[in-house]
Amino acid sequence: MSVERIRTAVGHIVLMFGVLVSLFPFYWMVVMASNTTPDIFSYPPKLLIGSHLFENMGKVLDNIDFFGSMLLTLIASLGVTVLVLFFDSLAAFAFAKYEFPGRNVLFGVLLATFMIPAQLSLVPQFVTLAEFGWIGSLKALIIPGAANAFGIFWMRQYAKGAIPDELISAAKVDGAGFFRQYLTVGLPVLRPGLAFLGIFTFINVWNDYLWPLIVMTDPNRLTLQVALDQLNGIYGTDYSMVMAGALMSVIPLIGVFLIGARSFIADLAAGAMKF
Amino acid sequence: MAVTSKTAPAAVSRPSTTAEKPPNKYKQAFPQYAAVSPFFILFAIFGAFPVLFSIWISFHSWDGIGQMKWVGLEQYHYLLSDATFWKTIGNTLLIWVLSTVPMLLLALVIANALHNATRLRTFYRIAYFIPNVTSVVAITLVFGSIFSNNFGLLNAFLRSIGVGEVQWLTSPWGIKIAIATIVTWRWVGYNAIIYLAGLQAISADVYEAAKVDGASPRQTFWRITVPMMRPVILFTAVTSTIGGLQIFTESRVLFGDTSSIGGPGDAGLTIVSYLYQSAFIKNQFGYGAAVGWALFVLIVLFSIINWRLIGGNDDERLTRRAARRVERRIAAQNAKREAADVR
Numbered sequence: 001m002s003v004e005r006i007r008t009a010v011g012h013i014v015l016m017f018g019v020l021v022s023l024f025p026f027y028w029m030v031v032m033a034s035n036t037t038p039d040i041f042s043y044p045p046k047l048l049i050g051s052h053l054f055e056n057m058g059k060v061l062d063n064i065d066f067f068g069s070m071l072l073t074l075i076a077s078l079g080v081t082v083l084v085l086f087f088d089s090l091a092a093f094a095f096a097k098y099e100f101p102g103r104n105v106l107f108g109v110l111l112a113t114f115m116i117p118a119q120l121s122l123v124p125q126f127v128t129l130a131e132f133g134w135i136g137s138l139k140a141l142i143i144p145g146a147a148n149a150f151g152i153f154w155m156r157q158y159a160k161g162a163i164p165d166e167l168i169s170a171a172k173v174d175g176a177g178f179f180r181q182y183l184t185v186g187l188p189v190l191r192p193g194l195a196f197l198g199i200f201t202f203i204n205v206w207n208d209y210l211w212p213l214i215v216m217t218d219p220n221r222l223t224l225q226v227a228l229d230q231l232n233g234i235y236g237t238d239y240s241m242v243m244a245g246a247l248m249s250v251i252p253l254i255g256v257f258l259i260g261a262r263s264f265i266a267d268l269a270a271g272a273m274k275f
Numbered sequence: 276m277a278v279t280s281k282t283a284p285a286a287v288s289r290p291s292t293t294a295e296k297p298p299n300k301y302k303q304a305f306p307q308y309a310a311v312s313p314f315f316i317l318f319a320i321f322g323a324f325p326v327l328f329s330i331w332i333s334f335h336s337w338d339g340i341g342q343m344k345w346v347g348l349e350q351y352h353y354l355l356s357d358a359t360f361w362k363t364i365g366n367t368l369l370i371w372v373l374s375t376v377p378m379l380l381l382a383l384v385i386a387n388a389l390h391n392a393t394r395l396r397t398f399y400r401i402a403y404f405i406p407n408v409t410s411v412v413a414i415t416l417v418f419g420s421i422f423s424n425n426f427g428l429l430n431a432f433l434r435s436i437g438v439g440e441v442q443w444l445t446s447p448w449g450i451k452i453a454i455a456t457i458v459t460w461r462w463v464g465y466n467a468i469i470y471l472a473g474l475q476a477i478s479a480d481v482y483e484a485a486k487v488d489g490a491s492p493r494q495t496f497w498r499i500t501v502p503m504m505r506p507v508i509l510f511t512a513v514t515s516t517i518g519g520l521q522i523f524t525e526s527r528v529l530f531g532d533t534s535s536i537g538g539p540g541d542a543g544l545t546i547v548s549y550l551y552q553s554a555f556i557k558n559q560f561g562y563g564a565a566v567g568w569a570l571f572v573l574i575v576l577f578s579i580i581n582w583r584l585i586g587g588n589d590d591e592r593l594t595r596r597a598a599r600r601v602e603r604r605i606a607a608q609n610a611k612r613e614a615a616d617v618r
Contacts, residue, residue, distance in 0.1 A: 011388040012395075018385055019402040022464060025417045026405075028428065032420060041426045044435065087313040094311050100304035106311060113318060117574055119521060119547050120567045121325035123554045124332055127339065128325060144321040147314040178306030207410040209524045210547070214555055225412045232416055233531045239420055246413035257408045261401045269472035272510055 029250070032243035033057075040239050056244035063235060065220065066248065069227040076141040076212075076223065077205040083146035084201045085194050091147070092155030093186040094178075097163055107156075113149045119210075126214055140215040141223070145205065151197050154271050158193035159186065196267035199260050206253055224249045333564035339554075343561075350565040360566065362541060363549040364573070366451065370545065371519035373455035374462075379511060381463050386470035403464030415457055415528040419444070422453040444529070447542035454525045454543055462518075466511050473507030474500070509585045516577045520570065523547035546570050 032040055035050035060066055094100070095107055125144065126135070134140040163186060171181045187194075212223040222230065228249050232242045257264070333350050335343040354360055389399055406414070421428045422443040430440040443449035477500065485495050501508075526543035527536055536552055537544025544552075546566065554563025 008391070008393075011391050014388050015385065015392060015395075015399055018381075018463075019399065021460070022402055022406055025414060025421075025460070026409075028421065029413070029417045032417075040420075043426075043431060045426070045428060045431050091311040091314055094307040098304075098307050100307040101300055103307075106315070110314065113322060115575070115578075116322065116326060117517065117521060117571055119523075119550055120571045121322065121329055122550065122567060123560050123563045124325035124328035125321060126555075127328070127332070127560070128321070130339075144317065147317050149314065149318075152311075152314060178310070182310070203408050207408075207412075209410075209412055209527075210551070214551075225410055228410075228412050228416070229528055229531055232528070236531070239426075242416055243420070246416045250409055250413045253408060253410065254405065257405070258401070261404070262397055265400050265404050265468055269468050272469045273472050273476060273507065 026250075029243055029247050032240055033247045035240055037238050037240045052240065053244065056240045057248060059238070059241045060231065060245040060248060063241070064227050064231050064245070066224075066227070066245070068220075069222050069224045070249075070252075072138070072221060073206055073224040076138060077202045079138070079142040080145045080205045081198050081201045083142070084148060084151050085198055087147035088151035088197065089155050089159075089186065089190055089194060090182060091152045092159050093163075093182050093190070095152065096156045096159035097165070097168060097186075098178075110149050110152060114153075122210075122214065129215060135215055136218040136221060141205075141212060151201065155190065155193055155197060157271070159190060162193070163189050192263065193267070195260055196264055196271075199256065199264050200268070202256060203253060329564040329567055332561055333568060335561045337560045338558040339560045340558075346561070350561050351568075353562070354565050354569060359541065359544070360549065360569070363537075363544050363546045366537075366541075366543065367520060367522060367545045370451050370454050370458070370522055370543075371516070373451055374458035375512075375515045375519055377455075378459045378463050378515065379466060379508075381459070382466035382470055382511070385463065385467040386474055389467065389471050390474045400468060403467055405464070406461045407465040409461070411457075411461070411524040412528050414461065415525050418453065418457045418460075419529050422449075422456075445539045447540060450526075450529075450538050450543040453529065454522065457525045458519070458522065462515065466515070469507060469511055470504070473504045477503050505585060509581065512581045512585055513578055516581055517574055520574055520577065521547050523551065527551070546573070 030053075031047065031049055033056055034053040035046050036052050039046045039050065095103065129135055129140050129144075132139075134143075167185045167189075168181055171185050176184065207225060208223075209225045209229070212226050213229075216222055216226060219230075228242075228245050231245050235241060332343075334345060334347055336346045336350075337343045385403065389396065389403075392399065420426075424430065424440070424442050424444055427443065429443065433440055441449055443453050481499055481503070482495065485499055490498065522545045526538065526545055526548055530536060530538040530543060535541060535544075536548055536556070547570065550563050550566040550570065553559045553566055
């Protein structure tokens with residue numbers, strides 16, 4: 001018994017140490033954002049939270065259009081998320097619950113697209129969007145990502161188990177067409193799955209860096225990540241201000257994550273097990 | 276599954292007695308085709324076409340604006356003799372090894388501890404997962420300051436315990452270790468959560484049986500846990516290989532305010548950084564496209580290697596071979612017996 005107890009205690013010590021390592025950079029971000037730059041550069045360095053947080057945040061707002069960038073990022077993230085949820089769940093519903101000629105071939109093609117790294121088509125995608133005249137506009141951030149293979153694959157796995165065939169048959173007897181069946185039978189049952197895919201998509205778009213770096217060429221219309229990088233590029237010597245910007249960019253996202261964290265993590269792990 | 280064969284519209288348009296002309300099954304499935312079409316249309320425009328187009332671009336010399344000039348395989352010829360390109364492959368692979376190996380080992384340790392812990396489970400999971408949802412740009416800025424040569428926390432610590440300072444962000448190894456640390460920090464928790472799901476999927480009966488047979492904890496780990504975790508380990512290995520070969524943001528942000536995007540001596544220049552630099556800074560679109568194809572070949576190559584190393588095919592192949600051998604022996608015996616009967 002006591003051996004068990006020691007083992008449990010050791011396990012918790014290991015885990016707690018890991019938690020400290022995991023969370024320390026956030027603490028350090030706050031420390032740097034709340035002290036002045038000379039304080040950070042002093043030796044020994046300040047290790048405690050200071051009192052200059054709002055002053056530093058104010059400097060961020062003076063130097064870049066922080067809220068403009070945040071709004072742009074928010075619109076792009078929400079736009080992609082809404083479209084992905086609709087298109088992916090609709091396709092997943094059809095793939096999971098209906099027989100139609102060529103279904104397996106189409107699904108196979110969809111899975112094959114996983115193999116293509118996004119960077120392979122970076123150059124031609126840019127050229128294509130330039131041809132469309134979309135460079136610098138929100139369309140470039142939203143439309144190409146409006147439906148994705150991962151989401152369809154994941155939602156299909158979910159729909160297969162979650163939607164009973166009897167419900168669909170019953171809806172058919174009532175004279176409901178395919179789209180109506182999707183709305184009345186599919187969507188309500190898929191809601192927990194949509195919550196996961198929604199958070200996952202939102203976080204990915206919000207954090208994306210390479211794509212917006214390339215397509216958002218107007219310096220007055222940058223996403224948060226690119227704006228933050230630029231803040232560092234121009235005012236890199238003002239550490240405390242850059243850190244205040246980093247902190248401000250991270251907080252909303254962690255908020256979104258914490259809302260659904262528990263089931264989000266469980267769903268993600270379950271999804272990985274299905275591959 | 277059989278629900279689709281009797282969809283409503285067909286039944287309405289013609290009475291069920293007229294069986295002379297079967298309804299067109301493609302026409303009948305129109306709603307389903309419409310439902311799956313958005314992905315395929317978007318993929319055709321923003322996925323398939325660009326991939327084909329990138330082959331075309333890579334056969335040209337092009338600055339993105341002016342006339343495209345056909346150069347055949349010259350970009351690829353140049354690629355193979357380009358020392359910087361080979362350097363980026365070396366950099367990427369080193370960073371990948373420096374991050375993936377500790378990352379997956381630590382994830383296994385954490386998953387094991389999480390599996391045994393009965394309290395604080397939700398807290399641990401969330402705490403370990405938060406790094407993964409945090410923006411790479413913001414966190415790279417934080418790590419950049421921790422690793423800073425002159426004012427960084429890490430060097431301050433090393434100085435205080437009497438160890439000399441390390442030029443983290445200017446020496447070739449320091450740069451790679453710094454980037455690998457950021458990658459590891461972001462992905463350990465993610466992989467641990469996936470390993471944990473794998474551990475929980477192993478039924479307790481198997482362990483019980485091993486205990487009854489008197490297996491030591493080490494034997495149990497290597498003979499039961501690891502083999503049964505194979506698919507999960509393969510998943511994490513493949514995803515971290517694909518992710519590792521595409522590292523870009525960390526090195527780009529770390530050296531954002533320096534003139535070279537790969538840091539001093541290009542020691543942090545990755546394959547994707549090089550692609551970005553070629554196409555979007557130097558406006559060599561043809562060369563950038565060729566680098567993209569090299570990246571694709573590398574990803575396919577390493578995915579196959581992962582598959583071969585970790586994939587479960589060996590066991591199956593052995594079992595199949597053994598089964599065939601038994602079949603052959605039985606067949607031989609039968610043949611002998613038949614021959615004897617004839618006599």
